[in-house]
Amino acid sequence: MAKGVWIVAEQRGGALRKVSFEIASAARKLADELGEEVSAVLVGSGVEGLAPELAKYGVDKVYVADNAIYADYTTDAYSAAVAKVVKENDASILLLASSVQGKDLGASLVGKLATGMASDCTELKIAGGKLVAIRPMYAGKVFAEVGIESYPQMATLRPNVFAAVENAKAGAVVKFDAGIPADALKTKVLETQQDASGKIELTEANVIISGGRGMKGTDEYKILEELAGLLGAAVGASRAAVDAGWKPQSDQVGQTGKVVSPNLYIACGISGAIQHLAGMSSSKYIVAINKDAEAPIFAKADYGIVDDLFKVVPELTAAVKKIL
Ligand SMILES: Cc1cc2nc3c(=O)[nH]c(=O)nc-3n(C[C@H](O)[C@H](O)[C@H](O)COP(=O)(O)OP(=O)(O)OC[C@H]3O[C@@H](n4cnc5c(N)ncnc54)[C@H](O)[C@@H]3O)c2cc1C
Incomplete structure (x- = not known):
């Protein structure tokens, strides 16, 4: 039976993004209500050391895929890694950030995991043991309550809406290898151009x-x-x-x-x-x-x-x- 609240922790350039702590905190709240654990998937290169930061925000286990092939975000590499570990562990709920990366990754995961997803949610709750994701529709005129029949029940969360609440847990690191040969990946990042203005995102x-x-x-x-x-x-x-x-x-x-x-x-x-x-x-x-x-x-x-x-x-x- 599907079990556990999972999140995809988002990092850029080896630093966790603030929204990762927000989704970890939202996941902790759901997991406490369900009496289950929070697991985070962390994909990147040289990122294992970030696990304790996630533990501070209520993550029990951090599944880390640390490999040079994940140095830059690509849809095929990241979604293959996340899909593998989430599927193997039969996750009940999977939360991502409604960020540029999270929206892209979420759409790919929905296909790979053959499940449903509520996007850009502003509130989450549990009813009858299942996730109810609340999201604005029609330019914010109405709020829809979305339930997902398949597993994992996926949702992307709007950044800056959910509070990041410190709640220290073990954050035990579980390393995993998604077994993706580099030559099987269809996309490769050739160059990254950074906005030089130093503007706040x-x-x-x-x-x-x-x-x-x-x-x-x-x-x-x-x-x-x-x-x-x-x-x-x-x-x-x-x-x-x-x-x-x-x-x-x-x-x-x-x-x-x-x-x-x-x-x-x-x-x-x-x-x-x-x-x-x-x-x-x-x-x-x-x-x-x-x-x-x-x-x-x-x-x-x-x-x-x-x-x-x-x-x-x-x-x-x-x-x-x-x-x-
Ligand atoms: C499909 C679609 C998608 C769209 N997507 C977006 C979107 O993503 N974002 C978006 O913003 N719009 C979007 N629009 C456009 C939207 O409908 C409005 O046209 C737009 O938001 C108007 O911008 P505005 O308020 O700056 O201009 P206006 O509506 O022209 O308002 C200007 C305001 O400035 C005030 N003003 C003027 N001078 C001063 C002054 N000196 N001091 C104080 N106040 C002053 C005026 O009183 C007025 O209220 C979209 C429209 C469509 C059809």
Whole structure:
């Protein structure tokens, strides 16, 4: 019988990503309710030493596939390794991050494991011994409760939504070899180009300041960047600003951009179209700065400032400078 709550721990360049601790904590909660163990699959090269970090967040066992062929993420190598160990151990639940890598890996695993998956979940619970995954649909207008009949019951979890809670467990390392000959892999990473700007990744940021059409142009984003620099925030944009060529598509928040869940989201000159809200409405606190008191963003905002952003943002920056 399928048993145990499993996660795929995500690492990049030999460091675990914050979302790995969030999914480990979510898994711990489910496992405690079921009276089962949490196991993590960690795939990479030179990653065995990361196991104790996962143990801190409630992982009982860490299955490690440590091999040079996993130095760079590729769908075929990683999914073959994860599928093998999860299948052999007859996992009941398998959780991944709803990150770029997690979405790609999840889709491949669903095929390899012949099971079902709920993606981009914002809440999980157990009912009748089975997983119930809750996910926003129709741009956040409704929340669907999804049950999966096959095993493992798979779900990807939206980053920054589930709290990372320390809860030390053994984190016993179990090494495994997926037995994949390097020449059997169809893809190979030839080169990796890193964003040299040192920008904070939007999906991992605790604070995001986004600008929309109200910003009026590229140069005007400097006022957001200055405030962001002080707050350690990332700068995002609405699609209108991206379509105008003021910001790159990689900065776009929304239905056709990135889905973010920071602690604080400051929307400047953004009206609050449903497609934008789809990408940020699960933020913990939303602040809207808009000169139109009727803008729909105010219906979602925890705090609203009805005024010209070119007046408000510099005032905010000056106030933050005084505090720091
Ligand atoms: C299929 C589809 C997918 C889409 N995906 C996305 C998506 O991923 N992300 C996204 O953002 N949009 C998306 N859109 C577009 C979306 O519908 C809106 O058109 C877009 O979000 C509007 O961007 P905006 O709020 O910046 O611009 P506007 O709606 O034009 O709003 C600008 C706001 O700025 C305010 N403003 C102007 N000047 C100032 C000032 N000086 N001070 C203060 N406030 C000021 C105005 O009052 C106004 O409310 C999508 C649309 C479709 C059809």
